[in-house]
Amino acid sequence: MTYDYDLFVIGAGSGGIATARRAAQYGAKVGIAEFSQLGGTCVNRGCIPKKLMVYASHFPHLFEDAQGYGWSAVHSTLDWQKMITAVNQELERLNGVYQRMLDNARVDLINGYAKFLDPHTLEINDRKVTADKILIAVGGHPYKPDIPGIEHAIVSDAMFHLKEQPKHIAIIGTGYIGVEFACIMNGLGSKVTLLDRNDLILRGFDDDLRSGIQEGMQQHGIEILNHSQAASIEKTPEGLKLAIANSNVTVTADVILSATGRKPNLQNMGLENAGVDIKKDAIAVDEYSRTNQPHIFAVGDCTNRVNLTPVAINEGRAFADTEFGGQPRKMAYDNIPSAIFSTPEGAAVGLTEAQARKNWGEAVKCYRAAFRPMYHTLSGRADKTMVKLVVEEDTQKVLGAHMVGEHAAEIIQGIAIALKMGATKQDFDATVGIHPSTAEEFVTLR
Template sequence: MSEFDYDLFVIGGGSGGVRAARVAAAGGAKVALAEESRLGGTCVIRGCVPKKLMVFASSYREGFSEARAYGWDVEDGVFQWPVFQGHLHEELTRLEGVYGKLLVNSGVEVFDSRATVSGAHSVRVRGEEKTAKHILVATGGRPTRPDMPNADLGIVSDDLFDLEALPERLLVIGGGYIACEFACIMAGLGVEVTQYYRGAQILRGFDEEARGLISEMMIEQGIDMHLGTNILEMSEDGGKIAVRSTAGHEETFDKVLFATGRAPNTDGLGLEEVGVELGRGGQVIVDEYSQTAVPSIYAIGDVTDRVNLTPVAIREGMAFVETVFNGNPTPVDHELIPSAVFTTPEYGSIGMTEEAAREQEPIEVYCTSFRPMQTAFAGKPLRVMMKLIVSKESRKILGCHIVAPAAGEMIQLAGIAVKMGATKEDFDRTVAVHPTMSEEIVTMRDPIRTS
């Protein structure tokens, strides 16, 4: 008989934690999982999934306009938030149920309660001590508000899905992907959107040419963007929110959305008390095998603040099980991860930005920007971009950047080639699919820049 109650106790029921628990249990381990909120975590309940459904909803407004140009007689579309919201919550409840069934069918014991770490091999849940040979922390992260007076008047991304009604005027604070995505979503739903960002350009850390085009297209769709601007003061004003900016603007909004950062969920978990090292931002410090300073305690996903993407958390969970339960030490591969930003238009990328690649080695840059056939026919100003960054020496594709409708779908497939080490000549040998936007990625023959 084992000296522990469980072989594995997982704290957190998001995508990474659930995957690790299921796979470990399927391999014969006795597993328990505790989740204090809802199974599915940020991605399923208050992140990727509901956000993408809102992206879909926001796209139809422009679609009605395009339909007229293509000869369709359509009435003005009026978005009914209560109808969409009802369907949205039904879908999230369904997905939560799916996660629960997957865990139960895998033999995982589920505690719908908060759990804290009380020792190297023990957790406290529902007022009881439970022991485990291994503990996996997968508690994710949460959106934060800035440290300023009346910050509680603003909302964060988690709150958007529960709004009783859409605001007429919304101020978005921030310039990261969450801020830009929701600015585009809300503008697409008919909300008057203003965006403040303290930096010189949105989407810091992404390819400069790509983020410049996205900024232009966001402004084109009516978003009132103020770069080099931050919120200075906010106060309640007759049911609305009065805001003063660092640039001297004074305006009133129905809602203010703070999209200025996220923090790992480590507060009060008892990690430091048992010897687990935390970083300055509260993230769990782990090695390449997701192991903490306490050998029996591991951590995966956003709580480690490595690469905060759902598929990465799932990969980390799989690598953890392979390492700990299958006797096959497997480091997590964080190289060449494709990602997408669901702005309008979308942005898909894999590999290095032009700026980072230029600092590393001599490169060639292949890039084209144009008006795509579908929207050009309808007289729309949308522009898209395809960009490849190529190593002069190895000819390998160091980075691929796509700004276009469905860029997320495109970059998933391009990502396979880049991950395999494809060269520019491999792309050139591929016959184009015509007429498509994506054919441009294999028809760019001459570099527009070299360095």
């Protein structure tokens, strides 16, 4: 049978665009559908605009720190609207970059929402297209907890379009999205209250990293209510009143951000018409990103494996290499580095101490240092840095690396290469450090 396309991609986010371009480079005729802006969550509602706001939030501390180094005091105020406009102008520029990428790769872009009519046929607006292979890369969306008044809360997408800076923002959820926005808004001058159901934020990360970031946030003035769960939201003349379950505590804020998680974007796709299996609200795939239909694949957040932009890109490229490049390969999910762009920043690669002990028990040894970085000896700030290696003693293999402090993401990115290559503690010990630097602490731990 003759098809319109060798490959049709549903969703022009980071994973979808990377896949389409790679397949086209191998000579495939490729089409892609997108009903919103190019670039998906990362470019338009996630990593990029959020990181720009992180940068903006750091300037007040820099102004203060400079006085310890002899600079006169700086009196500056934030123009919220100017910042938001500048951020969104950058996103418009990136949309143009992605459009040129697709044009240069000769990938056909169809603007609209794609829906399966049958296993090989999609309907986009009033147009029908057929494809030999189909890749689903539709990403995910934020969801809100089911509590009374939740309609008054916003999700992370709306943070980049607030008309005014809230004087007080309450945030429900302490995953990396909630934590990052708490630090951003605190740095920009808003009062921040963060609700955490547990005793430490950032569940799933190493406990030393979690406690280090939580203590740093509290030192910077963020109110963290541990063991607290949102019960209801009520709109009052004073603002939005957030009630805490099983207590008399309430928080009244201008804005309430719900950051309790994300779900795959699978609604109204007609997956039942293609016979694609769904498990736990996500598209079920094998190690080659193949669904139960041999010609339909899925990558990225819609599969709910590891929901990170570089992972979606790598999954997509592995699929294209395998199916169109004659180079079969699988995405490797071990030692994927990740970062929390909080203040203080955190980053990690490999296993947490708890995960390692679950597998190796007493054979695990941890090397840890916490110290005041040299930068703050003159700034006067009490911020601390923490570095940690998790090691299996018998082989001396480094199983995990964790850091809290400035430039944690940049440092852990390099260490991730070492872990990917199977580095041992002796390898770290034999490496000469760059002095004076924070990164050298990883090769001087004893």
